[in-house]
Amino acid sequence: LTAAEGDRPLAGRRVVVTAGGTREPLDPVRYLGNRSSGKQGYAVARVAAQRGADVVLVTSAELPVPQGVRAVPVETALEMARAVEQEAVGADVVVMAAAVADFRPAQVAGHKIKKTHEAGPDGAPDESAPTVALVRNPDILAGLVAGRGEALAPVVVGFAAETGDEAASVLEHGRAKLARKGCDLLVVNEVGAGLTFGADESTVHILRRGSEDVLDVGPASKDVVAGALWDAVAELL
Ligand code: CTP
Ligand code: CA
Numbered sequence: 419l420t421a422a423e424g425d426r427p428l429a430g431r432r433v434v435v436t437a438g439g440t441r442e443p444l445d446p447v448r449y450l451g452n453r454s455s456g457k458q459g460y461a462v463a464r465v466a467a468q469r470g471a472d473v474v475l476v477t478s479a480e481l482p483v484p485q486g487v488r489a490v491p492v493e494t495a496l497e498m499a500r501a502v503e504q505e506a507v508g509a510d511v512v513v514m515a516a517a518v519a520d521f522r523p524a525q526v527a528g529h530k531i532k533k534t535h536e537a538g539p540d541g542a543p544d545e546s547a548p549t550v551a552l553v554r555n556p557d558i559l560a561g562l563v564a565g566r567g568e569a570l571a572p573v574v575v576g577f578a579a580e581t582g583d584e585a586a587s588v589l590e591h592g593r594a595k596l597a598r599k600g601c602d603l604l605v606v607n608e609v610g611a612g613l614t615f616g617a618d619e620s621t622v623h624i625l626r627r628g629s630e631d632v633l634d635v636g637p638a639s640k641d642v643v644a645g646a647l648w649d650a651v652a653e654l655l
Pocket of ligand 1 (some may be wrong): 440495514515516517518519520544555557558559575576577578579
């Protein structure tokens with residue numbers, strides 16, 4: 419191992435990272451969104467670039483783009499799915515750190531939805547509350563797993579924010595999700611119970627497909643979590 423390789427273990431690797439919560443429009447001024455800050459995904463992209471990788475960041479967050487990273491801005495889950503599908507061709511690794519909306523409004527109004535609707539047949543203005551119908555978004559990670567190693571990147575990493583509940587612990591939920599999703603690594607983020615979304619320190623458990631071992635990281639900064647993730651990925655490359 420030369421000094422340069424030790425410093426830049428991802429040199430020559432192409433990686434795609436997604437970050438941020440997607441925004442699903444209802445009309446030209448409103449959307450359905452979530453509280454994801456995007457900070458963890460940006461840290462994953464930043465550390466990969468520091469370690470020498472060629473990094474594409476498909477992002478629905480608006481944070482400063484880390485040095486040496488190419489950003490592809492997107493808004494919706496559908497836009498993110500299209501961008502990832504393109505960028506993952508020929509890549510070595512895709513890390514899905516984005517909080518992708520599971521559903522989107524079935525219809526996007528072309529104009530601002532008004533509080534009082536047009537008068538009905540009886541002439542009275544309609545002030546009833548509207549109902550928003552939703553449809554499922556594609557599962558981007560599932561598409562990557564299906565195309566893994568053929569057209570798309572051979573290593574696929576998922577993220578999951580989990581809380582424990584009566585049925586199962588954070589780890590049990592994480593293991594079940596890894597089995598269901600079939601990705602190579604799953605970074606399970608503990609949320610709830612005083613562990614706030616967007617906080618600077620996080621506690622994660624990195625699970626590997628086909629292994630019982632768990633790598634516990636934190637409470638630690640998002641850069642430290644990102645470093646642990648790339649260490650785990652390096653073992654798979
Ligand atoms: N993900 C994705 N496409 C979606 C939803 C999620 O690629 N439409 C990815 C996320 O980026 C993350 C992983 O799948 O890396 C797990 O997301 P999560 O929301 O925890 O999993 P879901 O299968 O959507 O399960 P849940 O019902 O818990 O939301
Ligand atoms: Ca989800």
